[in-house]
Amino acid sequence: MGQLVAGIRYHMKIWALFAKYSLMSQMEYRSNFLLTLAVESCFLLSKLIYAAVVYKTGIQLGGLSPDAMFLYIGVFILITAFYTGLFMNNFYRLPDYVREGTLDLLITKPVSTLFMVSTRHVDFAIPVPNMIAGGIIIAIGWRRLSIPFDFVHVAGFAGLLLCGVFLAYSLYLFPQILTFWTVRTSAVVEFADKAWDFNTMPMAIYRRWMQRIGTSLFPIFLIFNVPAMFLWNQLTWKMALWSIAAPLLFMGLVRIFWNVSIKRYSSAGG
Template sequence: MGGWQRTIKSYLLIYLRFMKNCFIAQMEYRTNFVLGIAVEIAYLFSKLLYVVVVYETDLHIGDITPDGILMFVGTYTIMTGLYAGLFFTNFVRIPEYVRTGELDLLMVKPISLQFMVSLRYIDLGMPIPNLIAGITMVSIGWNSMGIDLNVNNICLFLFYLLAALMITYGLMIIPSILSFWFINTGGLAGIFYAIWDANNMPMPIYSKLIQRIGVYVLPFLVITNFAPMSVMGRMDGRLMLWGACAPVLLFIAVRLIWKKAIKNYSSASG
């Protein structure tokens, strides 16, 4: 087994240990675990109002039918669950690590610091309602639109979901990384959350300029749109290629910014 394969295996084992530890910790406070799921269900119902309005008004966005819109909303819901479960808790802690100096202790760990601070905590409760609801919506829309349920379409959809997950990581960690230079990045984080919430509808609802920015500059629109578009036959070769390249380029950019941030970091003790 090559060196890089051993490294990947080691990090997978570490991540599984993170997950196990988080599960044990959350089970110690089962009431909080259940309440967290209940709160997320309540929030999910508010988002499902979009679906009710879409079908009640027979809303069409261009030539996208209500069933097609349901697939986009379902994808958005899935990605919201994944973001909340895998990344959110970690990202909000990074500025605190910087302010309190706890980052000093984490820097001496014999693994990647970025891996440690951005993937250490996994919330196993909050994603459950979103994932169930999102998969259900995508399945209903998929079936209603008569899209073939074959290996090719399933692989396409899952591939762009994985790309969306990488883009979610790259974009939503940016405000946290900027905390190395700025004391308070809460305002910038709020802007990113607002943009995220604006991503729950198909991108043709926006002007061509916003679509170009949201796909090629700050690729939020890739997160919710490319997976359903790929199986609906709405993507040309150029978009499909960009959907594969964007997460890689964004990850490289984030990695470079992270290294620069660590290089310029001075501990809380000075």
């Protein structure tokens, strides 16, 4: 147990340094940094307008009230912000690392190469406006749905949100690891990115068979729907347990896939 805690502390310390250095590096190019913040805020405005339109029409989608929809949109924006800020850029860089041999030096460090590759760069300009807005939308939805603001609800929601982020990490790392086999991965990655957009609406609007696939084989629906379903009081025990187990299962699978794939690494210019 002590070893596990020490391991977590060690990795968190390195991650904190990655975040600090990423922020420092991004602020070096202040015009670009500020411009990205501004552009992202504009994108966010369009998302807020969309949320407002959904809300004002008062239409019930998949049996969900406008307030519940509003909360779901907040969850979608917040998890997307975490994913884009913490992992997405790292995942997109992996094919370049493999093609150009940049992985060489990362492999020689006495820390998990997968950890180094997937967390080294933290983006701040893109996710910050989304995090703020997502948080605000969730707060409004929470209040309008009269959900109790107590420890059980806050901790349960935060825990399931965290599970969603880790599930997104595991699922979206898979296609990028294919780079060790195919070098370029853009076709698969584009497919996976399109699948992300299925979550702009709650899974309740989709047919039963799609919901089954999206919560089992390729559980992208779990990422966003479960935290919201918890607050809507629609989460079954079975689904709750699966949404905690799925990130662990897929994290394990992605590690195995990584360990097998990295043996194919042939570096460059050797």
